[in-house]
Structure formats: structure tokens, C-alpha cells
Amino acid sequence: MEITFLGTSSGVPTRTRNVSSVALRLPQRKEIWLFDCGEATQHQLLRSDLRTSQIRRIFITHMHGDHIFGLMGLLASCGLAGTVSQIDVYGPPTLDRYIASCLRWSVMRLPYKLQVHTVEPGEVFSDGEFTVTCRLLHHRVPAFGYRVTEGDRPGRFHVEKAQALGIPFGPLYGQLKQGKTITLEDGRTFDGRDFCDPPQRGRSMVYCTDTVFCDSAVELAQQADVLIHEATFSHQEANLAFARLHSTSTMAAQVAAFAQVKLLFLTHFSARYAPGNPVQVEDLLAEAQAIFPNTRLAQDFLHYAIPRDGQICAEMPPSDSPAAANIDTLEATLEPLEAQTVAADAKNAPAIAINRATRQQMQQKLGIDATTANAILERRRQQKFTCLGELERLYPQVDWSALNVLF
Ligand SMILES: [Zn+2]
Numbered sequence: 001m002e003i004t005f006l007g008t009s010s011g012v013p014t015r016t017r018n019v020s021s022v023a024l025r026l027p028q029r030k031e032i033w034l035f036d037c038g039e040a041t042q043h044q045l046l047r048s049d050l051r052t053s054q055i056r057r058i059f060i061t062h063m064h065g066d067h068i069f070g071l072m073g074l075l076a077s078c079g080l081a082g083t084v085s086q087i088d089v090y091g092p093p094t095l096d097r098y099i100a101s102c103l104r105w106s107v108m109r110l111p112y113k114l115q116v117h118t119v120e121p122g123e124v125f126s127d128g129e130f131t132v133t134c135r136l137l138h139h140r141v142p143a144f145g146y147r148v149t150e151g152d153r154p155g156r157f158h159v160e161k162a163q164a165l166g167i168p169f170g171p172l173y174g175q176l177k178q179g180k181t182i183t184l185e186d187g188r189t190f191d192g193r194d195f196c197d198p199p200q201r202g203r204s205m206v207y208c209t210d211t212v213f214c215d216s217a218v219e220l221a222q223q224a225d226v227l228i229h230e231a232t233f234s235h236q237e238a239n240l241a242f243a244r245l246h247s248t249s250t251m252a253a254q255v256a257a258f259a260q261v262k263l264l265f266l267t268h269f270s271a272r273y274a275p276g277n278p279v280q281v282e283d284l285l286a287e288a289q290a291i292f293p294n295t296r297l298a299q300d301f302l303h304y305a306i307p308r309d310g311q312i313c314a315e316m317p318p319s320d321s322p323a324a325a326n327i328d329t330l331e332a333t334l335e336p337l338e339a340q341t342v343a344a345d346a347k348n349a350p351a352i353a354i355n356r357a358t359r360q361q362m363q364q365k366l367g368i369d370a371t372t373a374n375a376i377l378e379r380r381r382q383q384k385f386t387c388l389g390e391l392e393r394l395y396p397q398v399d400w401s402a403l404n405v406l407f
């Protein structure tokens with residue numbers, strides 16, 4: 001389960017943050033599930049290393065424009081690409097009418113099956129491997145939080161142990177794998193649980209936006225590996241948060257603490273906290289961390305692979321490190337305005353390029369040896385690179401400046 005943030009701004013896009021969308025990539029089934037689809041989400045997908053053709057399900061939280069205005073464009077482009085056979089869209093009542101109206105009045109015909117599901121609190125989707133549930137949050141219009149839960153996996157079966165005890169091959173091994181007790185013809189009895197490691201706990205991700213603090217978010221997020229929660233406002237703007245039914249940084253942290261999640265990502269920031277303003281997103285992070293220390297800031301294109309063992313993944317730089325924050329600091333320091341956007345794009349292009357490159361390309365274009373290329377590939381396999389600073393820190397011997405020109 002790999003999360004990529006495609007939009008982390010509330011209401012309107014800023015130069016460095018697009019409006020809401022989060023991609024969940026499920027590598028084992030080559031599928032991407034999107035959560036919200038703000039305007040220009042398809043442009044963000046093109047700038048990421050995700051493949052639009054893998055989008056299989058789209059979950060919409062609510063009908064506000066910053067969460068759905070990119071939906072129709074993306075669905076249309078998926079049709080033109082001709083590589084999609086079915087997309088299922090889930091969302092609140094009126095989403096089906098919105099989609100039907102757009103299709104009708106823009107005379108759009110999709111060459112694939114589009115299934116629109118109106119969700120209600122409870123189970124939304126389940127196929128044995130993954131279950132998606134939702135709860136009604138507390139916003140100005142009906143808004144749903146979603147939880148994706150992966151099923152537990154059976155622990156490893158120690159076949160060599162069974163062989164050593166002389167248990168004959170065949171159906172008995174299947175029964176042992178299932179943890180059942182078997183009796184051999186010679187009268188010996190074995191408990192299958194003695195031959196299997198404990199089951200691997202399935203992972204979970206919860207997405208709560210838009211909402212003011214509410215109990216249903218706490219219930220939905222119980223013990224989740226990752227909670228992505230909106231933090232539109234800083235703590236000192238709590239009055240605004242209550243008036244507009246959005247969350248402050250401290251409300252998000254309280255949900256995380258009450259739900260005992262492992263990791264909290266703050267997202268959906270008001271543009272008033274953009275670089276150069278008196279209060280910035282780093283201040284929201286500090287407020288949240290005072291309540292829930294394991295909090296990080298989401299930023300566009302930030303990638304996080306949820307580890308299987310329930311540990312916090314240490315591969316990603318912490319959100320307040322220079323590497324992760326470099327887009328924001330760039331923007332705060334560079335002039336003129338046009339140069340800022342170009343510089344931010346160019347600065348992180350190498351990270352995107354290296355996430356796509358083959359080993360041969362790396363060796364040729366960067367002039368590095370096979371050992372270094374393999375080390376980079378191995379690191380990439382564990383965790384995609386999110387910014388140039390991370391690459392520079394890990395592999396200072398490589399001249400990264402050539403990458404964005406060459407790939
Ligand atoms: Zn919103």
C-alpha cells in the first residue's frame with residue numbers, strides 16, 4: 001500500500017500545492033485507487049510516477065469543487081487513452097446525478113464501464129483482500145471519511161519442520177497450514193499452529209476530509225497505520241474552523257491521539273499558510289506534534305509506503321527536514337515569481353526521473369557503476385524518492401545536476 005499525495009491545498013490551488021487528491025497504489029494488483037479528484041488531478045498524475053491507466057476506483061468524500069472538479073476531465077482522459085476497462089466511483093448522494101449531467105451536457109461517451117456507487121456509512125467495498133468502509137463526518141455538506149483495510153495474511157508455514165517429523169506430503173500439509181490439528185496413522189497428533197508463524201496483520205489507511213473534529217473520525221481511524229486528516233486552520237483560527245466546519249491542526253492531532261493511530265499526515269491547508277506568511281504550515285505541524293508527536297506534513301508528490309509490520313517507515317525524510325521542505329523554502333527565498341515555479345519543478349525533476357529510470361539508464365546517464373546503481377534501485381524499491389535533496393544526501397558522489405536534462 002503506497003500513498004502519493006497529489007493535492008494538499010484547501011479551496012484553491014497554490015503554486016506548490018494543488019487541491020485535494022490522494023492516490024493509493026496497490027502494487028500487488030497493479031491498481032491505483034484515488035481519494036478525491038480536485039481540479040488538475042490528472043496533470044498531477046502526469047507529473048508523478050503513477051500510471052493513469054491503473055486507476056480502478058475513485059472515492060469522493062463530498063461534493064465541494066476542490067474535491068471533484070478534476071473528476072470529469074480525468075474520466076474523459078481515461079477513455080481517450082483506451083487502456084481502461086472499468087472504473088468504479090464511490091461518493092455521496094448527488095454524485096451520480098453530477099456525473100450523469102456532465103456526461104450528458106458535454107456529450108461525452110466513455111468507452112469503458114463506469115459504475116457509480118452512492119455510499120452510506122458502513123462497508124463500501126470488499127473483495128476478500130481489501131475492505132473499504134466509510135463514516136459520515138461533520139462538514140457543511142454530507143462528507144464521508146474512508147478507511148481501507150487490508151486483510152490479515154497467514155504466517156509462513158515451516159514445511160521443513162513437518163518433513164523432519166516425518167509427516168507425509170499431501171492434504172495433511174494443507175490442514176496444518178490452516179492451523180488445524182491432525183492425527184497420523186501411527187497415532188501421533190500435531191497442532192498446525194506449531195508449524196506456522198503468527199498471521200501478518202493487514203495494513204490500513206484512513207482519509208478524513210473535510211470535517212471539524214468529530215467522533216466518527218475517531219471511530220473510523222481506530223488503530224490505523226496511517227491517518228490522513230485535514231488541518232485547514234491553525235489552532236488560533238479555531239473560531240473559523242468551527243464556523244466553516246473544518247479542522248485545526250490540533251483537532252486533527254486529537255483524532256489521531258484518541259484513535260491511537262501510528263502516523264498522522266496533515267493535509268488540506270489553507271492558502272493563508274503559504275510560504276512568506278506570518279503563520280506557516282510548519283507552525284501547524286508543531287501545534288499538532290505537541291499533542292500527537294508522530295505527525296507529518298503532507299506535500300504534493302510526497303510518497304509513503306505503509307510498512308507491512310506496522311512499524312513507522314524510516315526511509316522517508318521527516319516532514320520538517322530540509323530535504324522534504326525544500327519546495328516551500330525554495331519558494332520563500334527565490335525571486336522573481338516566475339523563477340520560483342521553474343526552480344521548484346527543476347529541483348525535483350531528478351527524483352521523478354530516477355523513480356522511472358532503469359539500471360542501464362542510470363549507469364549510462366549518470367556515469368555510475370553497477371554497485372551504486374543497484375543500491376539506488378534497492379532503495380527505490382523500498383521507498384520512492386520524493387525530492388532531489390534526499391538523493392543528494394544519500395548519494396553525494398553522484399552528479400545529480402545532469403538528470404533532469406537527460407531523462
Ligand atoms: Zn475541501
Ligand SMILES: [Zn+2]
Nearest residue numbers: 062064139210
Ligand atoms: Zn468541503
